[in-house]
Amino acid sequence: MASSLISRRFALSLQTNLWLSAPGCRYVSKAAPKTQLEYDYDGPSMKTSVPGPRSQALTKQLGEIQNNLPFKPEMDSVTLVRSTSSVTMRRAEGTTWWTWTTTACWMSTLRSRPSQLSTLVNRPALGILPPENFPDKLTESLLSVSPSGMTRVQTMACGSCSNENAYKAMFIWYRNKERGHNMPSDEDVSTCMINKAPGCPDLSILSFNGGFHGRTMGCLATTHSKAIHKLDVPSFDWPMAPFPRLQYPLEEFTRENAQEEARCLEETEDVIVKWRQKGNPVAGIVIEPIQAEGGDNHASPDFFKGLRNIARKHGCAFHVDEVQTGGGATGKYWAHEHWGMDDPADIVSFSKKLLTGGYYHKDELQADKPYRIFNTWMGDPSKNLLLAEVLNVIRRENLLEEVTRSGKALLNGLYDLQAQYPGILSRARGQGTFCAIDICDDATRNSILLKARDKGVLLGGCGDRSIRFRPALIFKEYHVHIFLNIFNDVLAEHK
Amino acid sequence: MASSLISRRFALSLQTNLWLSAPGCRYVSKAAPKTQLEYDYDGPSMKTSVPGPRSQALTKQLGEIQNNLPFKPEMDSVTLVRSTSSVTMRRAEGTTWWTWTTTACWMSTLRSRPSQLSTLVNRPALGILPPENFPDKLTESLLSVSPSGMTRVQTMACGSCSNENAYKAMFIWYRNKERGHNMPSDEDVSTCMINKAPGCPDLSILSFNGGFHGRTMGCLATTHSKAIHKLDVPSFDWPMAPFPRLQYPLEEFTRENAQEEARCLEETEDVIVKWRQKGNPVAGIVIEPIQAEGGDNHASPDFFKGLRNIARKHGCAFHVDEVQTGGGATGKYWAHEHWGMDDPADIVSFSKKLLTGGYYHKDELQADKPYRIFNTWMGDPSKNLLLAEVLNVIRRENLLEEVTRSGKALLNGLYDLQAQYPGILSRARGQGTFCAIDICDDATRNSILLKARDKGVLLGGCGDRSIRFRPALIFKEYHVHIFLNIFNDVLAEHK
Numbered sequence: 001m002a003s004s005l006i007s008r009r010f011a012l013s014l015q016t017n018l019w020l021s022a023p024g025c026r027y028v029s030k031a032a033p034k035t036q037l038e039y040d041y042d043g044p045s046m047k048t049s050v051p052g053p054r055s056q057a058l059t060k061q062l063g064e065i066q067n068n069l070p071f072k073p074e075m076d077s078v079t080l081v082r083s084t085s086s087v088t089m090r091r092a093e094g095t096t097w098w099t100w101t102t103t104a105c106w107m108s109t110l111r112s113r114p115s116q117l118s119t120l121v122n123r124p125a126l127g128i129l130p131p132e133n134f135p136d137k138l139t140e141s142l143l144s145v146s147p148s149g150m151t152r153v154q155t156m157a158c159g160s161c162s163n164e165n166a167y168k169a170m171f172i173w174y175r176n177k178e179r180g181h182n183m184p185s186d187e188d189v190s191t192c193m194i195n196k197a198p199g200c201p202d203l204s205i206l207s208f209n210g211g212f213h214g215r216t217m218g219c220l221a222t223t224h225s226k227a228i229h230k231l232d233v234p235s236f237d238w239p240m241a242p243f244p245r246l247q248y249p250l251e252e253f254t255r256e257n258a259q260e261e262a263r264c265l266e267e268t269e270d271v272i273v274k275w276r277q278k279g280n281p282v283a284g285i286v287i288e289p290i291q292a293e294g295g296d297n298h299a300s301p302d303f304f305k306g307l308r309n310i311a312r313k314h315g316c317a318f319h320v321d322e323v324q325t326g327g328g329a330t331g332k333y334w335a336h337e338h339w340g341m342d343d344p345a346d347i348v349s350f351s352k353k354l355l356t357g358g359y360y361h362k363d364e365l366q367a368d369k370p371y372r373i374f375n376t377w378m379g380d381p382s383k384n385l386l387l388a389e390v391l392n393v394i395r396r397e398n399l400l401e402e403v404t405r406s407g408k409a410l411l412n413g414l415y416d417l418q419a420q421y422p423g424i425l426s427r428a429r430g431q432g433t434f435c436a437i438d439i440c441d442d443a444t445r446n447s448i449l450l451k452a453r454d455k456g457v458l459l460g461g462c463g464d465r466s467i468r469f470r471p472a473l474i475f476k477e478y479h480v481h482i483f484l485n486i487f488n489d490v491l492a493e494h495k
Numbered sequence: 496m497a498s499s500l501i502s503r504r505f506a507l508s509l510q511t512n513l514w515l516s517a518p519g520c521r522y523v524s525k526a527a528p529k530t531q532l533e534y535d536y537d538g539p540s541m542k543t544s545v546p547g548p549r550s551q552a553l554t555k556q557l558g559e560i561q562n563n564l565p566f567k568p569e570m571d572s573v574t575l576v577r578s579t580s581s582v583t584m585r586r587a588e589g590t591t592w593w594t595w596t597t598t599a600c601w602m603s604t605l606r607s608r609p610s611q612l613s614t615l616v617n618r619p620a621l622g623i624l625p626p627e628n629f630p631d632k633l634t635e636s637l638l639s640v641s642p643s644g645m646t647r648v649q650t651m652a653c654g655s656c657s658n659e660n661a662y663k664a665m666f667i668w669y670r671n672k673e674r675g676h677n678m679p680s681d682e683d684v685s686t687c688m689i690n691k692a693p694g695c696p697d698l699s700i701l702s703f704n705g706g707f708h709g710r711t712m713g714c715l716a717t718t719h720s721k722a723i724h725k726l727d728v729p730s731f732d733w734p735m736a737p738f739p740r741l742q743y744p745l746e747e748f749t750r751e752n753a754q755e756e757a758r759c760l761e762e763t764e765d766v767i768v769k770w771r772q773k774g775n776p777v778a779g780i781v782i783e784p785i786q787a788e789g790g791d792n793h794a795s796p797d798f799f800k801g802l803r804n805i806a807r808k809h810g811c812a813f814h815v816d817e818v819q820t821g822g823g824a825t826g827k828y829w830a831h832e833h834w835g836m837d838d839p840a841d842i843v844s845f846s847k848k849l850l851t852g853g854y855y856h857k858d859e860l861q862a863d864k865p866y867r868i869f870n871t872w873m874g875d876p877s878k879n880l881l882l883a884e885v886l887n888v889i890r891r892e893n894l895l896e897e898v899t900r901s902g903k904a905l906l907n908g909l910y911d912l913q914a915q916y917p918g919i920l921s922r923a924r925g926q927g928t929f930c931a932i933d934i935c936d937d938a939t940r941n942s943i944l945l946k947a948r949d950k951g952v953l954l955g956g957c958g959d960r961s962i963r964f965r966p967a968l969i970f971k972e973y974h975v976h977i978f979l980n981i982f983n984d985v986l987a988e989h990k
Contacts, residue, residue, distance in 0.1 A: 061630040064646075120615040120616070120877070121615070121881060123850055123878070123881070132553060135553060135556040157652035157653040157852075158652040158653070158870060158871070158872050159870070160656065160659075160711075160870055161652065161653060161655065161656060161711060164655075164710075164711040164712055165710075165711075167712070168710075168712075168727075168728050171727050171729065172726075172727045172728075174727075175727040176727075184722075184727075188722075188726060188727075189722045189726065190722075192722050192725040192726045192728075192730075193719055193722055193725065194719075194735060195716055195732060195735075196730075199722070199725065199726055199727075200725060200727075200728060200729055200730035201727060201729060204729070214870070215659075215660075215663075215870055216656060216659040216660075216712070217659055217662070217663075217711070217712050217713030218711060218712030218713070221690055221712075224688055224689075227683075227685075227687050227688055227694070228864060228865075228866050228867060229867075230687040230688065230690075230694065230695060231679055231683060231687045231694055231695075231867070232663075232666050232667045232669075232671075232683075232687075232694075232695075232696060233663050233666050233687075233695060234666065234695055234696060234697065234698050234699070234731060235687075235690035235691075235695035236690060236729060236731075240689060240690075351871070351872075352871060355618055357652075370723075371721075371723050371724065372723060372724075372726070374710065375653060375654070375655055375709070375710055376653070376846070376847060377653050377846075380875070382615070382877075383618070386616060386618070
């Protein structure tokens with residue numbers, strides 16, 4: 001393995017690539033800096049075959065306790081590794097990994113130890129007994145990165161809970177709007193107790209083909225990415241609209257893509273009308289700024305502006321699900337900032353990189369009575385503490401600028417590789433480091449994922465045949481070039 | 496205020512009640528020990544009126560960020576207090592509180608500082624990248640208190656997520672049983688993507704009138720305690736059966752209660768047959784061992800045994816929801832242990848006192864493929880760490896025995912007060928310290944809750960007109976007597 005030959009501290013020249021002595025085609029990134037760089041080598045370093053013996057033993061041990069199937073197919077060797085202070089890697093039996101699937105890179109930037117241990121070891125009922133520093137911590141953390149037009153935030157325990165409660169907030173808002181006031185009738189009250197309309201009304205959330213919004217039952221009714229998530233679980237009769245299927249690079253297919261987006265907007269409006277006519281009106285529209293789980297599908301700012309207008313026109317709340325895209329990977333805290341709108345949404349939900357689940361909302365989406373949007377924990381204040389620290393590091397180290405720079409290098413590198421391996425790669429796309437590329441077929445994709453893993457780079461798939469890149473925010477441009485070299489090695493083996 | 500006259504360290508005689516110098520009728524608990532006791536006084540101690548100025552300022556501050564309505568009605572003065580090392584109390588502006596609503600007494604016993612800070616400041620994707628010590632921590636914590644017949648546990652972020660995923664596990668199990676194998680048809684796969692049967696089948700979960708199982712959309716369809724939880728949220732056409740409405744004390748109404756339970760079992764079976772006939776068969780039955788949110792409604796071990804048999808007979812999974820009852824408050828780790836059954840359930844869900852959400856399940860309820868029961872975080876390993884420490888303290892200090900002893904003293908005290916104030920109190924009931932009593936009407940209940948709060952005791956309501964008692968596990972018998980005296984003062988003001 002190339003990287004195992006490398007000492008921990010190493011003077012690196014990307015131009016000569018002396019440091020990578022492995023055989024095979026050597027890719028030299030065009031975006032590489034022209035000057036010599038000196039830094040600690042912190043690329044992957046393999047100490048065992050994959051999975052190593054310790055990982056196998058731990059995987060077996062966990063398998064006796066719970067379902068260990070999800071991490072078996074390609075990740076079992078890193079399922080049980082300890083995180084280190086160097087947050088771009090994980091170690092098992094001495095191996096140094098790069099986790100490039102860090103949509104979940106929660107602690108990607110936390111380097112200092114929070115002093116407030118009491119917050120870490122307590123679990124208050126936030127809905128009724130939040131700790132004294134809770135408003136301050138919300139202000140330092142989530143509120144310091146509020147989306148445009150939103151000053152209110154509700155924390156929740158995970159992404160699914162966030163979306164479930166966001167949907168509830170939209171239903172409550174819609175019904176109060178229908179009533180013209182917030183006093184339910186006796187019939188509302190009595191029928192809701194037995195799950196019947198009008199108390200439990202026939203209302204729907206419109207979602208998009210290929211979208212992913214979580215796996216609890218309300219969320220699942222809006223998830224349409226893969227059958228494995230939905231199979232055998234009862235669902236709601238809620239409408240699904242087409243998400244644009246664009247051609248990449250976007251700037252080369254402006255006209256075609258605009259047509260495709262216009263078609264999708266038109267169909268969305270038709271669906272809203274149809275569902276209203278059949279007595280199941282759309283209370284809210286939920287959409288990801290980039291469909292992640294569904295295959296890293298992008299749409300233009302114009303598409304989202306059009307959709308926002310359709311929501312307004314038909315009286316539907318507009319919910320932007322930033323559970324995957326939020327937190328900086330696109331080069332902005334929120335992917336929807338790229339749309340350049342003052343009033344982008346009524347609700348923005350988040351989780352993952354934000355370390356806590358929750359959603360921002362406009363004032364009118366606040367539930368009108370206690371206990372309507374509620375649960376016992378409503379998040380976890382220790383995570384706000386961690387998030388505040390993460391945001392400090394992001395600001396201090398200008399990580400959003402780093403992401404923009406690294407993302408550009410990554411996407412350019414993917415374009416180059418795509419030109420070099422046209423039989424394998426296509427449709428390179430991305431915003432910031434939130435990038436993806438399509439592989440010719442599913443079998444080749446899986447083989448590439450395994451080979452990259454064996455070289456210490458953990459990549460993930462999305463959609464039918466895409467590979468998604470989700471590096472941590474502290475991934476620098478030079479990491480990109482290390483990666484592109486390794487990826488090139490992997491691809492060369494498939495040529 | 497009586498208690499404000501008392502110094503922190505005080506030689507207390509419960510018999511003479513010298514320590515309480517307030518005027519008014521003085522209740523002397525019959526269960527009080529006959530010997531003199533010497534200990535630190537750690538009852539409530541009020542420093543300000545309620546709510547105090549600091550609490551008001553913080554409540555206002557939080558109200559500008561999010562919905563602060565839930566804690567307004569009766570608890571706004573304690574919403575923002577810091578927890579202390581003495582876990583039975585909370586302090587705001589110098590006031591010492593007793594929180595007697597600690598169904599949520601998560602850190603009720605944690606006194607030592609966990610050394611593993613890395614677990615506390617990291618947030619791994621447990622489903623794919625659990626930390627190396629995760630199996631060990633599960634073994635030390637949750638698995639060390641597994642319900643009978645269950646060796647598998649799946650952690651989740653909160654109680655609602657736990658039940659949502661437990662329902663999904665039951666649906667998946669039921670459909671595979673219907674199929675006779677676990678290979679979905681092409682029609683299953685294609686229809687589930689658009690929320691239609693047979694992929695998203697017409698299956699139901701049977702729940703009980705008065706039950707509470709959470710507030711996400713799947714859970715809500717099984718919650719029938721209060722309209723405020725359900726109003727305006729679309730739901731499923733799922734069956735509801737009657738929960739026995741027993742007379743207390745249980746031992747005085749054996750015959751009447753047995754009849755009531757037989758009626759409920761018969762009706763449950765009728766509902767199962769009816770829902771099967773209308774094409775929406777019951778895949779699972781969910782029930783609380785004591786209906787908590789719905790009003791602390793008890794049922795006998797015979798009732799639950801009968802229900803378990805009905806579930807078996809009709810091929811339904813049997814899910815015992817111990818989110819409120821689990822964790823020791825009934826004098827056993829799990830309330831269902833009081834039934835004395837070897838095979839009490841197929842699924843047992845938990846949260847709150849267990850510090851992490853999740854559910855235990857029998858082997859056959861394990862999903863057959865990866866990503867069917869899954870989310871990104873799937874709980875939080877730091878909470879297992881805390882739970883392991885809590886369980887150590889419970890064992891070391893024999894807290895379950897303490898709870899049994901304190902619970903007996905509490906219930907006997909409530910019986911006495913009920914005899915003393917027959918116009919106000921009725922239906923005292925409980926198991927361990929998981930006790931409740933009914934108040935003559937809702938207005939009197941609310942007045943009692945407020946007056947108790949002003950004396951530093953935070954009680955909570957449940958059902959239409961009950962007060963529920965949920966002290967921490969370290970509440971000792973002498974705490975009970977301090978409480979009964981204060982409660983007696985409150986009641987005397989309502990006579």
